[in-house]
Amino acid sequence: MKIFTLILLSLLAFFFSINLEKVFLIGSISLKPIIIFLYFITLYWNPLYGLVTGFFIGFLYEVYLPVFTGTYPLLFSSVVFGLNLIEKKIFKFRYNSLFLLFFTVFFVGLIQVIIETDKISSVSGIFFTQLIPEAILNCLVGLIILYFIKRCRHQ
Amino acid sequence: MEKKFLRVYLLFVCVSLSLLVLDGLSDMKLGSKFYNFLSPNFQSFFSRFLKINDLKEENKRLLEKIATLTYEKQMYNELKKENQELKKIIEFRFNYPKGIIPAEIERRTPEEINLSFQIGKGSADGVEKNAAVISFKGVVGKVLKLGNNTSVVQTLKNYNSAISVRDTRSEREGILKWNKKFFVEGIPQYADLKEGDTLVTSGKGSVFPKGLPVGTVTYVGKKPNYYSLEIDVETFEDLNKVNVVFVIKK
Numbered sequence: 001m002k003i004f005t006l007i008l009l010s011l012l013a014f015f016f017s018i019n020l021e022k023v024f025l026i027g028s029i030s031l032k033p034i035i036i037f038l039y040f041i042t043l044y045w046n047p048l049y050g051l052v053t054g055f056f057i058g059f060l061y062e063v064y065l066p067v068f069t070g071t072y073p074l075l076f077s078s079v080v081f082g083l084n085l086i087e088k089k090i091f092k093f094r095y096n097s098l099f100l101l102f103f104t105v106f107f108v109g110l111i112q113v114i115i116e117t118d119k120i121s122s123v124s125g126i127f128f129t130q131l132i133p134e135a136i137l138n139c140l141v142g143l144i145i146l147y148f149i150k151r152c153r154h155q
Numbered sequence: 156m157e158k159k160f161l162r163v164y165l166l167f168v169c170v171s172l173s174l175l176v177l178d179g180l181s182d183m184k185l186g187s188k189f190y191n192f193l194s195p196n197f198q199s200f201f202s203r204f205l206k207i208n209d210l211k212e213e214n215k216r217l218l219e220k221i222a223t224l225t226y227e228k229q230m231y232n233e234l235k236k237e238n239q240e241l242k243k244i245i246e247f248r249f250n251y252p253k254g255i256i257p258a259e260i261e262r263r264t265p266e267e268i269n270l271s272f273q274i275g276k277g278s279a280d281g282v283e284k285n286a287a288v289i290s291f292k293g294v295v296g297k298v299l300k301l302g303n304n305t306s307v308v309q310t311l312k313n314y315n316s317a318i319s320v321r322d323t324r325s326e327r328e329g330i331l332k333w334n335k336k337f338f339v340e341g342i343p344q345y346a347d348l349k350e351g352d353t354l355v356t357s358g359k360g361s362v363f364p365k366g367l368p369v370g371t372v373t374y375v376g377k378k379p380n381y382y383s384l385e386i387d388v389e390t391f392e393d394l395n396k397v398n399v400v401f402v403i404k405k
Contacts, residue, residue: 048160055167070174077167084160 010053013037014060029134035108036142038080039101043092047084054080067115075111101142106135255401256280270312270394277304285362287403293368293391295400310394320369321357322348328357337388344384348375
């Protein structure tokens with residue numbers, strides 16, 4: 001049952017990311033459902049599940065993107081690995097733990113820009129117009145999810 | 156658990172790096188190869204989702220186009236109708252050498268009892284008081300009140316209305332009146348009047364010229380000890396539906 005739920009959630013996150021990214025696009029910033037999904041799976045469920053799903057979603061993800069094969073599996077599994085390392089050093093049920101999500105989204109966004117943009121010089125330009133607002137937007141979504149997780153936990 | 160996690164992570168890193176190296180060596184992206192390996196149906200299934208935004212845009216554009224075309228069609232129909240009416244007016248004017256003034260009905264009283272119209276032509280257009288008002292089909296009424304640019308027409312559907320009419324077949328004359336229905340007074344019981352006879356204006360009085368069509372006889376009856384026949388009439392023009400009228404110049 002757990003595996004089934006995990007696969008279902010992974011596919012949902014993947015489809016959201018692929019299909020609805022344009023729908024949630026505000027200017028140049030967008031939601032990153034995959035990162036939010038991996039963040040919550042790793043921190044609040046099972047890090048190993050996060051690692052496996054991160055790898056496979058990464059592989060599926062780059063089928064649609066013109067990048068070198070292996071980039072996203074490496075990126076996503078490394079993100080999960082990093083999150084797992086930090087997990088024990090933070091109070092994950094406090095709202096300020098969402099700073100970790102902020103930095104994760106920021107980091108992934110930065111890597112994506114480096115991978116997908118030809119000119120590295122343009123990275124500095126989108127620092128304040130894309131990466132930080134995008135991280136804030138994803139943190140807001142994370143805040144809502146964390147609120148529900150906390151409620152369920154109290155019940 | 157930690158060791159297992161680390162081992163799995165290292166395995167994934169190795170696989171990813173191998174894929175990256177292989178991708179660098181091969182001419183075609185491995186991802187593309189994998190994508191091409193998928194069945195066409197599978198691809199179209201995904202592309203359907205990928206194109207959802209384009210379809211939404213197209214749908215929006217088409218809806219706007221439909222709305223514009225519907226509006227244009229309505230406009231076209233209205234113009235066609237107007238054109239036909241104008242044609243009829245031009246043809247109709249040739250029948251009246253003295254001249255007629257076409258006018259649109261701007262307002263009409265809601266009650267049927269004493270129906271009157273306000274038309275958009277007045278003394279400035281050559282309309283005179285008590286001038287006869289007709290439609291394409293027949294007599295409508297007369298000008299009761301005259302303004303500079305508008306006039307009030309008292310229709311036949313009025314208790315005060317009384318016009319002299321003549322039966323075209325028997326040549327008998329009577330007075331057409333209205334009391335919730337049209338009826339004719341003053342034709343003796345021995346007169347040869349039949350249902351379906353046509354009534355026209357007789358030309359008596361100073362308002363209506365001779366020979367304007369009025370209506371048809373729908374009922375002829377005799378009441379004992381009465382001088383006149385009981386005659387019901389239906390006017391040619393439905394006065395509740397008429398939109399364009401003509402004022403006959405005196």
